[in-house]
Amino acid sequence: xxxxxxxxxxxxxxxxxxxxxxxxxxxxxxxxxxxxxxxxxxxxxxxxxxxxxxxxxxxxxxxxxxxxxxxxxxxxxxxxxxxxxxxxxxxxxxxxxxxxxxxxxxxxxxxxxxxxxxxxxxxxxxxxxxxxxxxxxxxxxxxxxxxxxxxxxxxxxxxxxxxxxxxxxxxxxxxxxxxxxxxxxxxxxxxxxxxxxxxxxxxxxxxxxxxxxxxxxxxxxxxxxxxxxxxxxxxxxxxxxxxxxxxxxxxxxxxxxxxxxxxxxxxxxxxxxxxxxxxxxxxxxxxxxxxxxxxxxxxxxxxxxxxxxxxxxxxxxxxxxxxxxxxxxxxxxxxxxxxxxxxxxxxxxxxxxxxxxxxxxxxxxxxxxxxxxxxxxxxxxxxxxxxxxxxxxxxxxxxxxxxxxxxxxxxxxxxxxxxxxxxxxxxxxxxxxxxxxxxxxxxxxxxxxxxxxxxxxxxxxxxxxxxxxxxxxxxxxxxxxxxxxxxxxxxxxxxxxxxxxxxxxxxxxxxxxxxxxxxxxxxxxxxxxxxxxxxxxxxxxxxxxxxxxxxxxxxxxxxxxxxxxxxxxxxxxxxxxxxxxxxxxxxxxxxxxxxxxxxxxxxxxxxxxxxxxxxxxxxxxxxxxxxxxxxxxxxxxxxxxxxxxxxxxxxxxxxxxxxxxxxxxxxxxxxxxxxxxxxxxxxxxxxx
Amino acid sequence: xxxxxxxxxxxxxxxxxxxxxxxxxxxxxxxxxxxxxxxxxxxxxxxxxxxxxxxxxxxxxxx
Numbered sequence: 001x002x003x004x005x006x007x008x009x010x011x012x013x014x015x016x017x018x019x020x021x022x023x024x025x026x027x028x029x030x031x032x033x034x035x036x037x038x039x040x041x042x043x044x045x046x047x048x049x050x051x052x053x054x055x056x057x058x059x060x061x062x063x064x065x066x067x068x069x070x071x072x073x074x075x076x077x078x079x080x081x082x083x084x085x086x087x088x089x090x091x092x093x094x095x096x097x098x099x100x101x102x103x104x105x106x107x108x109x110x111x112x113x114x115x116x117x118x119x120x121x122x123x124x125x126x127x128x129x130x131x132x133x134x135x136x137x138x139x140x141x142x143x144x145x146x147x148x149x150x151x152x153x154x155x156x157x158x159x160x161x162x163x164x165x166x167x168x169x170x171x172x173x174x175x176x177x178x179x180x181x182x183x184x185x186x187x188x189x190x191x192x193x194x195x196x197x198x199x200x201x202x203x204x205x206x207x208x209x210x211x212x213x214x215x216x217x218x219x220x221x222x223x224x225x226x227x228x229x230x231x232x233x234x235x236x237x238x239x240x241x242x243x244x245x246x247x248x249x250x251x252x253x254x255x256x257x258x259x260x261x262x263x264x265x266x267x268x269x270x271x272x273x274x275x276x277x278x279x280x281x282x283x284x285x286x287x288x289x290x291x292x293x294x295x296x297x298x299x300x301x302x303x304x305x306x307x308x309x310x311x312x313x314x315x316x317x318x319x320x321x322x323x324x325x326x327x328x329x330x331x332x333x334x335x336x337x338x339x340x341x342x343x344x345x346x347x348x349x350x351x352x353x354x355x356x357x358x359x360x361x362x363x364x365x366x367x368x369x370x371x372x373x374x375x376x377x378x379x380x381x382x383x384x385x386x387x388x389x390x391x392x393x394x395x396x397x398x399x400x401x402x403x404x405x406x407x408x409x410x411x412x413x414x415x416x417x418x419x420x421x422x423x424x425x426x427x428x429x430x431x432x433x434x435x436x437x438x439x440x441x442x443x444x445x446x447x448x449x450x451x452x453x454x455x456x457x458x459x460x461x462x463x464x465x466x467x468x469x470x471x472x473x474x475x476x477x478x479x480x481x482x483x484x485x486x487x488x489x490x491x492x493x494x495x496x497x498x499x500x501x502x503x504x505x506x507x508x509x510x511x512x513x514x515x516x517x518x519x520x521x522x523x524x525x526x527x528x529x530x531x532x533x534x535x536x537x538x539x540x541x542x543x544x545x546x547x548x549x550x551x552x553x554x555x556x557x558x559x560x561x562x563x564x565x566x567x568x569x570x571x572x573x574x575x576x577x578x579x580x581x582x583x584x585x586x587x588x589x590x591x592x593x594x595x596x597x598x599x600x601x602x603x604x605x606x607x608x609x610x611x612x613x614x615x616x617x618x619x620x621x622x623x624x625x626x627x628x629x630x631x632x633x634x635x636x637x638x639x640x641x642x643x644x645x646x647x648x649x650x651x652x653x654x655x656x657x658x659x660x661x662x663x664x665x666x667x668x669x670x671x672x673x674x675x676x677x678x679x680x681x682x683x684x685x686x687x688x
Numbered sequence: 689x690x691x692x693x694x695x696x697x698x699x700x701x702x703x704x705x706x707x708x709x710x711x712x713x714x715x716x717x718x719x720x721x722x723x724x725x726x727x728x729x730x731x732x733x734x735x736x737x738x739x740x741x742x743x744x745x746x747x748x749x750x751x
Contacts, residue, residue: 077719078742090707096750216736218710271744272737279749280708340750482749 010050017043021121024308025114031303034379037113038297041121041375045368048125053133053364060563060571061137065357068679070144070350080144082354082681085361091352092366094283095344096132099178099476100334100548101374106440107541108331109381109389110317112309115328116378123329123336124371127578131552132341133363134559134575139346140356141673146347151558151651153672154565158654162647163554164490167343169640170547171487172518174340176525177540178476179263181439183255183530184537185469190248191240191430193255195466196473197248198232199278200262206277218280225281229474233467237430252530259480260523266481267488267515275481282475289471293376293448296455306382306389311413318394319438320538321600326589330545335374337578339551341367354681380447381440387417388425388434392443395535396436406435430462438535441472487518528633531626538600542593543637546586550648553582557655564659566671583652590645594638603638607631712739 020040024032057063071082108116139145145153148167152160186193206225214220239245250258266274310317313324320331334340345363353359381389390399390410399409403419410417426434429446437443445468452464489505491514496503502510529536556579563572596602599609613619614627662668705711713732716739720729730738 077716077723078739084703084706086703087706090703098750100750211736211740212733215733216710216713216739218708218712219705222708272740276740276744334750338750344750479749485744486749 010047013043013046017047021118024117027308031305032113033301034297034304034383035301037117037304037375037379040117041372044121044125045372048129049360049364049368052125053129053360056130056133056364056574057360060568060574061134061359063137063356063359064676065355066679067356068677068681069140069353069356070674071353072679072681073674073677074143074351080351083352085354085358088349088352088354088358089362089366092344092349092362093369094286095348096338096341096366097286097370097373098334098479099181099472100338100340101370102377102444102472103181103440103541104332104334104545105374105378106381106444107319107393107537108328109306109378110310110312110319110393111324111328112313113304113306113378113382114308115313115324116332117375119328119332120336120371120374120378123332123578124367124374127552127581128335128337128341128371129364129367130574130578131337131339131555131559132345132367133359135342135555136345136349136353136363137356137359138559138562140350140353140359143674144347144350145672147342147555147558150346150562150672151554154558154562154669155651155654155658156669159554159558159651162651162654163551163558164494166339166547166551166554166644166647168487168490168494169644170340170544170551171483171490172521173525173540173544173547175263175480175483175487175522176529177537177544178479179256179259179522179526180529180536180540181441182473182476182480183252183259183526184437184439184535185441185445185473186250186255187252187437188249188433189431190245191236191462191466192469192473193248193250194239194244195232195236195470196477198235199229199281199470199474199477200274202228202232203274203278203281206281207273210277211272221277222280222284225277226284229281229285229470230467233463233470236466237462240430253527256523256526256530260519260526262477263480263484263523264515264519266477267484267519268511271485275478275485278474278478278481282478285471286475289448289468290373290376293380293451296451297376297379300451300455302379302383302451302454304379304382305384306386310386315598315601318390318398320542321598322542322589322592326585326592327542329585330542330549330589332374333545333548333552335371335377337549337552337582338370339548339553339555342551342555355679377444380444380451383451384443384447385415385417387411387415388422388446389443390415391417391422392434392437392446393440394436395438395533395538397533397535399436403433403435428461429465431465436535438537440537441469441476445469445472484515484518484522487521488514491518525633528629532630532633533623539603539634539637542589543641546589546593546641547644549582549586550644553579553586553648554651556582557651561655561658562671565662565668566673569659569663583648586648587645590641593641603634603641607634607638610634709739709743712736 017040020036024036024040071080074080105116138150142150148160148163151163186196202225206221210218210221315321315323387410391406399406407417407419422434445465448468449461449464453461492503492505492510501507504510529540556575559575560572560579592601593603597605599606610627610631614624619627658668713735716735717729
């Protein structure tokens with residue numbers, strides 16, 4: 001009896017989910033309610049988690065709750081600690097969820113709401129969540145070794161080096177593009193700039209409070225910080241109308257230099273002063289804002305006004321060039337499948353797992369929640385009038401410099417918007433202008449502000465807008481700090497092989513030297529992005545997407561290789577399927593970025609086009625001045641893309657070599673799984 | 689009913705403190721008494737320094 005009720009409930013969920021997905025896929029009308037998106041997502045996640053993830057756990061990975069985890073066997077009370085599953089889930093989710101799932105869907109909305117939404121749902125349940133869960137499992141069985149170490153142990157040294165280099169370059173591109181997003185959000189906005197600037201001393205006050213005034217009182221310090229941040233948002237509005245306005249009113253280049261200087265300072269300052277307290281604040285802000293957004297969407301049930309598909313699927317989109325396939329799968333990386341998660345799922349999280357039983361909830365479930373954040377970002381972007389969405393996100397180089405030109409271009413695409421409407425919106429949000437505010441953060445903030453405003457009070461729009469900007473900026477800057485530091489550690493590790501002194505992480509000259517190198521790396525791409533009249537995001541974001549998907553493909557290669565080696569070849573499709581898809585997508589995208597003759601897609605084509613125009617004197621003087629740098633950068637990007645794709649194929653061939661050797665009975669590297677040991681923890685042994 | 693609610697709230701508060709690391713020192717003291725009862729434990733300030741520096745090794749933040 002109970003069983004048949006259960007079956008009926010799951011059948012109802014399946015039917016509701018199929019109805020909701022079908023509804024958003026087939027709907028062709030003026031608008032569609034956002035609640036359909038939430039329903040579709042929740043049903044898809046529930047079914048995938050209950051059936052697919054459970055099947056992978058039981059049959060493919062054969063999780064064994066009686067097996068002692070590294071946290072139990074190596075318990076040292078510091079990094080290896082068996083921990084309550086909800087606590088591990090919280091740490092894991094806080095580490096994997098960054099600004100990526102907010103930005104990618106916003107940019108991908110230029111194709112309409114449908115392609116991005118379907119990819120977020122399907123990519124997460126069949127790709128991203130599987131990658132996270134399997135990587136977490138493999139690392140747990142190998143004393144919490146990192147992805148790079150597992151690649152080296154199981155495939156060979158080539159795989160290890162590829163994973164290391166891939167990670168390093170993703171970090172550089174990621175930080176550059178995130179820096180660009182913050183710069184574009186602060187450009188000529190004294191309110192946003194002063195608020196973001198205030199987060200730095202606020203983090204320091206919190207750091208000093210926790211370190212010296214009241215040591216270890218994390219929650220007290222964080223509460224103080226959150227209150228100060230809210231005061232800073234309100235204070236920014238006051239500054240915007242005061243005589244200090246000019247202090248915080250800067251163009252993109254000045255702000256880019258400020259971000260670069262900040263990044264360097266943050267990387268060499270002690271962790272406790274800036275990075276750690278900022279991380280607390282951004283985690284609390286992130287959780288609070290995401291919950292608030294979910295509540296507001298459910299309360300308000302806003303209408304999605306973007307069409308299901310736009311004409312830009314043909315590759316002529318203003319936000320980034322390129323056709324629907326493969327570029328929607330590159331643009332939405334985090335939220336569907338993100339290679340970066342493999343770094344958290346190996347090395348960090350497995351040190352806390354008390355039981356293998358928790359792997360499904362933490363690995364698979366954590367990714368589903370991140371995917372849900374991406375769905376909400378998609379909703380926030382598509383509830384805007386499409387005309388407004390394109391006016392905010394299209395760079396001046398594409399739609400025209402003046403408001404009249406931009407509005408005329410966007411109207412000619414069939415998306416009505418007027419100058420007066422944009423001026424009113426900017427005034428409501430407390431900004432001078434909202435035209436050409438590329439990068440995704442401002443349009444997301446406008447979307448969030450209009451949702452919050454309708455749900456919790458219309459007269460506070462400008463406050464909501466700047467709250468959303470502050471919220472995005474604070475954890476973008478956290479990623480920037482932490483990423484620069486991680487890049488530095490990796491560089492020190494690599495250079496230490498050449499000159500041992502450089503490998504000492506506490507030797508100050510080495511710290512400064514390697515930090516400078518890392519900051520110069522991303523600073524260069526940030527600088528070029530700011531001087532590029534087409535906005536820079538159209539170049540950097542696809543590059544980041546390709547790099548991130550490449551890392552995911554490396555992680556799936558390692559997983560597939562291990563599944564085959566450990567005699568589970570008949571289940572290897574579980575990781576091989578998303579791997580094949582990612583390889584098709586990344587290789588096609590990389591091929592187009594390198595060889596396409598369309599100057600909005602191909603790097604070499606764009607470089608050639610600009611050189612010809614420069615030589616024949618067709619460029620206006622301000623463009624001619626930066627053209628040589630832009631030409632060099634396009635060529636550099638092409639070579640970088642080529643490097644990524646070569647690394648990817650090297651790992652694929654290495655994995656195939658190992659699989660073929662194993663299946664034909666030839667010797668391969670031994671499986672590095674740690675031998676079985678019975679757990680002695682009962683549920684009471686887990687510290688909560 | 690009220691008791692259940694109180695219990696749920698208390699469990700949530702424990703989880704919240706545990707997640708944020710607010711109770712890290714108390715947990716350390718308990719671990720210390722169990723495993724190294726004969727040595728003097730670190731002071732709260734000294735422990736927090738060690739805990740925080742340790743927390744920030746390796747990749748801790750994603751995109």
